[in-house]
Amino acid sequence: MRHSQLRAFDAVAREGSFSRAAQLLKLTPPAVTIQVRSLEESYGLTLFHRSGGQALLTKDGQELFNKTRQFFLEEEQIQEHLSASSALERGHLKIAADGPHVALPLIAAFRERYPGVTLSVSLGNAESVRQDILAQRGDVGITANCAGDDRLILDNLSLQSMVALVPVEHSLAERQQIRLAELMAEQLILRERGSNTRRVLDLAVKQQGLAYEEVLELGSREAVREAVAVGLGVGFLFEHEVWGDNRTHALLIDELRDSNRDMVICLKSQIKRRSVEAFVLLAREMAGAALSGQKVPV
Amino acid sequence: MRHSQLRAFDAVAREGSFSRAAQLLKLTPPAVTIQVRSLEESYGLTLFHRSGGQALLTKDGQELFNKTRQFFLEEEQIQEHLSASSALERGHLKIAADGPHVALPLIAAFRERYPGVTLSVSLGNAESVRQDILAQRGDVGITANCAGDDRLILDNLSLQSMVALVPVEHSLAERQQIRLAELMAEQLILRERGSNTRRVLDLAVKQQGLAYEEVLELGSREAVREAVAVGLGVGFLFEHEVWGDNRTHALLIDELRDSNRDMVICLKSQIKRRSVEAFVLLAREMAGAALSGQKVPV
């Protein structure tokens, strides 16, 4: 009992004719005849009465037809399921992001375009996102300044500048920009080591041959913002993380202009998946529209 | 989406391993890899996480697996259905017979041997049986003296002699046999034209250069028997149609010894069917046991 035999039998049974069955299956009549006949021969059954130009089901044929009908309905459902998955009418995507600010607009756009695909988002830091993607705990990552890797595809999303956040009553609050060196004397409020913000700042400080002294180290953007607001010192954030807060003022830091490269990353092997591919393409689209982001060679 | 792709996928999903799936399907591992991979590629899905020595279903894979499981269960049922039909554990056979006497022992034996096969029996005369078989209204026929035909297979079942039935008070009732010529002077009670009994008798009378005169013509065996019993004349029957009836006596007719050849007939094309084949083989078996019947060349 081969699949092609059942398929031919089922088509003939439905159409009541070998030639129309062949048409239905986009085959020539002999192909159908051969399949049905071989089925009949291998089980010693007569499935059709051929007399009189038309193929009429025998009792054995009728019984078999009841079963094949069910079988091919199942098959059709699988076909449709696969097509729908392929067309992103369904599916699931695990997103890992190092923060909400960059990720959310992307996620919102994806949801709108592919409402059938469910998303799960896990927030972490740059390192955890990288690890999640490499270990396939996540499908696509949204993270900053990710290092290239043979196994990864990296796509630039946007560039951000780092800003210094000062209380409105601070003497620097009237300026719009500042040099890094000028900040070294201030009381600095930094994110924890391992965070992207801290990594970028430390790198720049080192490259400029500068150094800072006593530091207040805090574990979240919100903590930094509050600390600045109550006048504990000068904080560091990326520009998109700043919004209207009349207690604080942000200054562009000359050396840290466009110092942050937000990226979408995924495993090379995963780009074959329609959902992953769709996410990456959408990200490129949005990057192009917003900041004319370009692809980074891996 | 080809059947072999789904089959390979389903096996890997069930076994959690490509190599064990291959074993299960009696294939080599590459065959399985290729099928699964081509399925993944053609729909842009990743069905398994290959990392870690074992093949673990992804979310997409899990969803597909739910459906393929159902699908292959269906398929198995079809397989079993066909095998059972082939093994005559089920099925149906339409039998056409020209009378109950010869047919019933055969039918009883068939029922006993193949209790799963249902039978329908239609009774008629020699001509109707022949037509039923040729027109596929019946699958096998049990009938006497059937003429050969290119499309038919004929098998001898048993030979019967024609007997003359006389009332016990008749002068012939003391004899065991008689010559046909001796009966021509008697009041004859015959079956209708077209019946096998009449055909055989008329043929013999003609061959012997004899003739009968006035005739009482009746439409059934029972009518003939009753007519003889009440003394209306001499009737004709075949030996198996006679049973203990103390009102009548049967005499063998010399010229009509073994004049009736009971046969099982079927279309050549139908002998391929297990059920038809089984019936014919059973008939040969019983013929061999009873009267060492031999096959008639068509």
Next chain:
DNA sequence: ATAAGCTGTAACATAAATTTAAAAAAATTT
């Protein structure tokens, strides 16, 4: 009777499935 349509047969062509052989990757053992 002739034509049209359907089914079936035989030889051939194509495409799919599978195997063999061998390499790469992952896990296990030494």
Next chain:
DNA sequence: AAATTTTTTTAAATTTATGTTACAGCTTAT
């Protein structure tokens, strides 16, 4: 940590299945 075994994958060759073309035999309709 190196070596071995197991599993998965790749590429090429082969077998098998499926399908086509061409044509013959029947049946039905014109």
